[in-house]
Amino acid sequence: MQTWTATHQRMWIGGQWVDSVTGETVTVINPANGEVVGDVPKAGRKETAQAVDAAHQAFPAWSGLTAAERGAYLKKWAEEIRRNRESLARLLTMEQGKPLSEALEEVDAAADFSEWYGEEAKRVAGEALPGSKRDQRILVIRQPLGVAALITPWNYPATMVTRKMAAALAAGCTVVLKPASQTPLTAAFLMQLLEKTGLPTGVANLVTGNASEIGQALLDDPKVRKISFTGSTEVGKQLIEASARQVKRLSLELGGNAPLIVFSDADVDRAVAAAVGNKFENCGQMCNGINVIYVHEHLLDDFLQKLVERVGQLRVGFGWEPGTEIGPVIDESGIRKIDELVRDAxxxxxxxxxxxRRLLEGPLARGTFYAPTVLAGVSFDMRITQEEIFGPVAPVVSFSDEEEIVKRVNDTPYGLAAYFFTKDIRRAFTVAEGLEFGMVAVNGTSLSVPQAPFGGIKESGQGREGGRYGMEEFLNIKYLSINL
Structure with a gap:
């Protein structure tokens, strides 16, 4: 039987651990059993303004450090994350629900992002261009934007913090982090580890609490020059509208409707294994997770048989129990959305x-568990093919015309990720180039790595995270014309 002592975590503002001015808190609930994991301060505009001021005051000194000096802090952060790997993963499982094995992988990835940007900080470069006159010299340099606000989601509460924050800090920006209210404890732990590196006062700040009030304060403050947000398309659109008043720079990773296409020449065993690995990771709660599987009619029966066999063997349970492969959905609203889409189909x-169906037997009844699901006979008039499921449900659609299916999957306002399987090298290139998505994986379903750009097009967002592209999001380009 798992035991857990609820903890209270504070915010980190200007190098101090503080509570909200009102003393109010936000309770964090374990979605697996409904028990209290802990709580964090419920902050608002005043605390947010304090965090922004601290970051603004710290910016000149931080941006004035050499890239190697900034990078050293990030590499130390990665070391601290790895040193506290098990404790951080256990906390992540308790507040988010995912299996401990997945939480450990996420913590490892979080450390990798910090380490990678610690190294990449030294590679920010400019250019020297030919002048238009004999005595003219043209230089192009890159400089940090200033204060960056980072708003992270609940589904990957460790990697999304380091992927955003490490890039911003490496670029020379100072930051204010607002984690999701469902999973703020992981962010607080990460900030404690960052504090251990000796990071200068005010360079990184953490605020928790009222999302709309904190978000509005960040939008209103002219000292905040950049907002990086991961979340729903609806909120992303609101940020775009509100940011126009000050023309703030935005990076947005929003909703998706990721297809997996299994062409007639695909390796079925390989495709099924990859489909299960992606679709049911984190209980299907992944922004770039497969939404709908499209299988050529010649392979349909074989694919479905093997898919159902694998999915039926997935072990649902508490994340801290050995062998658990599927944890809970994050909350009741998530369960309701999944159930509505399945019933409509x-x-x-x-x-x-x-x-x-929802799992209501035995100890699982205390949590928000949904049985891993496979749906056959799915058609395009069903909501489940048009809306993001964000749950452990794999709808399968049969197709015959390969050109038509590419047109079909492109016919969506979203464009984050797409996957397909084929043995034909010509098809691999033509389909990958023809899919209207920001990321495409061929014969695989894994995309997030530190060195590559992660992000979407259309209503799935703008900007990129990861790789040198992610750090460029926090840099201004300045043109210098020097006449001798």
């Missing part, structure tokens, strides 16, 4: 091959 002719 069934009413319109889809068939449940496995799963298709």
């Amino acid at each position: 069934v009413e319109k002719g889809a068939e449940i091959l496995t799963g298709g």
Whole structure:
């Protein structure tokens, strides 16, 4: 039986650990059993302004350090994360619900992002261009934007912090971090580890609490020159509108509708294994997770048989129990959305091959668990093909015309990630180039690595995270014309 002592974590503002001015808190609930994991301060505009002021005051000295000096702090942060790997992963599992094995992988990835940007900080470069006159010299340099506000989601509460923050700090920006209210404890732990590196006062700040009030304060403050947000498309659109008043720089990673296409020449075993690995990671709660699987009719029966067999063997349970592969959905609203989409599909002719229900038996009844599900006979008039599921449900659509299916999957306002399987090298290139998505994986379903740009097009967002592209999001380009 897992035991857990609820903890209170404070905010980190201007090098001090503080509570909210009102003393109010936000309670963090374990989605697996409904128990209290801990709480954090419920801050608002005043605390946010203090954090922004601290970051603004710290900016000149921080941006004045050499890239190697800034990078050294990030590499130390990575070391601290790895040193506290098990404790951080256990906390992540308790507040977010994912299996401990996945939490450990996420913590490792979080450390990798910090280490990578610690090294990449030294590679920010400019250019010397030919002048238009004999005595003219043209230089192009890159400089940090200033104060950056980072708003992170609940589904990957460790990697999303370091992927954003390490890039911003490496570029020379100072930051204010606002984590999701469902999973702020992981962010607080990460900030404690960052404090251990000796990071100068005010360079990084953490505020928790009222999302709308904190977000509005960040938008209103002219000292905040950049906002990086991961979340829903609806909120992203609101940020775009509100940011126009000050023309703030934005990076947005928003909703998705990721297809997996299995072409007629695909390796079925390989495709099924990769589909399960992606679709059911983090209980299907992944922004670049597969939403719908499109299988050529010649492979459909074989694919479905093997998919149902694998999915039926997935072990659902508490994340801290050995062997658990599927944890809970984050909350009741997530469960309701999943159930609505499945019921709509069934009413319109889809068939449940496995799963298709909330799990209410035994100890799982205390949490928000949904059975891993496979739906066959899915068609394009069903909501489940048009809306982001964000749950452990794999709808399968049969197709025959390969050109038509590419047109179909492109016919969406979203464009984050897409996946397909084929053995034909010509098709690999033509389809990858023809898919209207910011990221495409061929014969695989894994995309997030420190060195590559992660992000979408259309209503899935703007800007990139990861790689040198992620750090460029926090840099201004300045043109210098020097006449001798």
